[in-house]
Amino acid sequence: MTLAPTVEPPARAPAADHHxxxxxxxRVLVTxxxxxxTVPARHLYPxxxxxxxxxxxxxxxxxxxxxxxxxxESLFGAQWRDGRVPHIVFDPQVPVDAYFPGPAFWRSGAAPGAPAVPTSGIVQPPAHALAAWATYRADPAVAHARGFLPRLYPRLARWHRYLLDRRDLGGAGLASIVHPWExxxxxxxxxxxxxxxxxxxxPDSFTRRDLAHAAAAERPTDLDYGRYLRLAADYRDAGYADSPDVHAFAIEDPLYNALLIAGEHALADIAAAIGRDPAPHRATADRLTAALMSRLYDPAAGMFFPRDVHTGRLVRSWTIAGLMPMVVPGLxxxxxxxxTALGGRFRLREACPLPSYDLAAPDHQAGRYWRGPGWVNTSWLFWHGLRLHGExxxxxxxxxxxxxxxxxxxxxxYFDPLTGAGHGTDGFSWTAALALDLIRAA
Structure with missing residues (x-):
């Protein structure tokens, strides 16, 4: 199943009430x-x-x-030789103390196969093939003239191969994340x-920079950061090698794997567009979908849950990640x-953006990062999935x-999903970018 035709219909102009x-x-994206x-935000994420x-x-x-x-292209210019795409590419023009943990912490220059530009050593969800295909469809003539897909396709394929091979820590075919930031x-x-x-x-061994730009009540705690840094330092000190012995935190995450599957479908379309064989990508997508269903789906709950590789058990926490397999074609x-989204935990018809965590949970926090607020990107993904499945x-x-x-x-x-109050930083790039896309959606 393809995600979209090779040539996208012309985007409609914004309606008068959206001008x-x-x-x-x-203006946000230009700034x-x-x-x-593009930086996510000028001060908090530079x-x-x-x-x-x-x-x-x-x-x-x-x-x-x-x-x-x-x-x-800029992001994949910092790809590591093993295929990983780092979660941060550091700008050498930005002061070294503007963000923590910065290049001095990650020490990517000492890692085998790292690029010349300083980066982190961990990764983030693989939404890139979806983005590449959408970008191509927006203007195929310009993309052809620049050789966009032929140049990016091998890098995207290597990125997915890294996840499929090096990160199959559970041995069942799904990719594992090894840090909450991933x-x-x-x-x-x-x-x-x-x-x-x-x-x-x-706690006295590090100095956070995020609290200079955002309220502490809206950010992860110092205890969270202490654990994040322990995991990152252990990975760094192991030379960024991937194995269950290195990673004390290893999780098969439904959001992560759903994007990997959707990305394989997108890679199939990209392969076909440049004269390559799409069949291997479609076969991989089918295999991953079967593993996603068998490993992470709970029929009684109508929900996907992460699986802890070390314990072998599902983590039964009702987060927005469990709805993200909506982006998988043919799910x-x-x-x-x-x-499930229409039910009391997520309240699809009322909450907006969809809450990151169960609205009915006693520990729901409507203003603290990923412990309750709604984010435009996850709601955009669910919107994309609704359209994909005819809703x-x-x-x-x-x-x-x-x-x-x-x-x-x-x-x-991010936003309070019920009151709409804004939280975190302002002028946030993906909020602006996805608003542009929603404005032009047919």
Missing amino acids: DLDRAAR NWRLGA HQWSWDSAFIAIGLRHLSSVRAQREL SGMDNSPAWDSPLSRITPVP PVARELVA TALADDLRDRLLRRVREAGFRE
């Missing part, structure tokens, strides 16, 4: 553009982040297809139990996921409410 929002979103890439760039490219294609292509949902309640086994570094339980009325309603939220609260990093 101001459209212009404001463009946050650096030489070849470098290039991996899955941010994927979502940003999806929106940038409506502003400049060349700039969207360069966004992805999930994109850093302090998700789903990670509380696996993280409880990790001894944090002492056999799409209707069940819609029913057009729900998709259109979610789109309209997302745009209304952003118009009212601004391009915030």
Whole structure:
């Protein structure tokens, strides 16, 4: 099953009531553009982040297809020899103390196969093939002239191969994340139990920079950071080698693997567009979908849950990650996921953006990072999945409410899913980029 035709129909112009929002979103992306890439936010996140760039490219294609292509090309220019795409590519022009942990912590220059530019050593969710295909479809003529797909395809394939081979820590075919930051949902309640086994570094051994730009009540705790740094330092000190013995935290995450599967479908379309054989990618997608269903889906719950590789048990935490397999073409339980999203835990018809964590849970926190607030990117993914599976009325309603939220609260990093209050930093790039995409959605 393909995600879309090779040539995308012309994007519609923004409706009259979206003109101001459209212009404001463009201003955010222009302001946050650096030489070849877009920072997520000028002060809080002053470098290039991996899955941010994927979502940003999806929106940038409506502003400049060349700039969207360069966004992805810049990121993959920092790919490691083993295929991994680092979660941060550091800008040498930014002061070294502007973000922590910075290049001095990760020491990528000492790692075998790392690029010349300083990077982190961990990765983020593989949304890049989806973004590359969408970017190509926005302007195939320009993409052909620049050789965009033929140049990017081998790098995307190597990236997926790294995840499929080096990160199959559970031995069942699914990719494992080895750090909460790799999930994109850093302090998700789903990670509380696996993280409880990790001894944090002492709190006086590091100085956080994020709290200079965001309220402590809206960010992960110092205890969280202590454990994050322990995991990252252990991985670094092992030379960024991948094995269950190195990784005290190893999780098969539904969001991560859903994007990998959707990405394999996108790679099949890319392969066909450049005269390569798409069949291996489709076979991989089918195999991964079967593993996703057998390993992470709970029929009684109508929900996907992460699996802890070390214990072999599902982590039964009701987070937005469990709904993200909606992006998988041909998913056999799409209707069940819609029913779960409509229920009291996520309240699809009311909450906007969809909450990152169970609205009915006693420890839901509507303003603390991934412990309750709604994020535009995960709601965009669910919207994409609704359209993919024919739920057009729900998709259109979610789109309209997302745009209304952003118009009212601004391009915030995340939002209270019920009141709409904005949290985190402002002028956030993927919020602006995905708003552009939603404005132009047919």
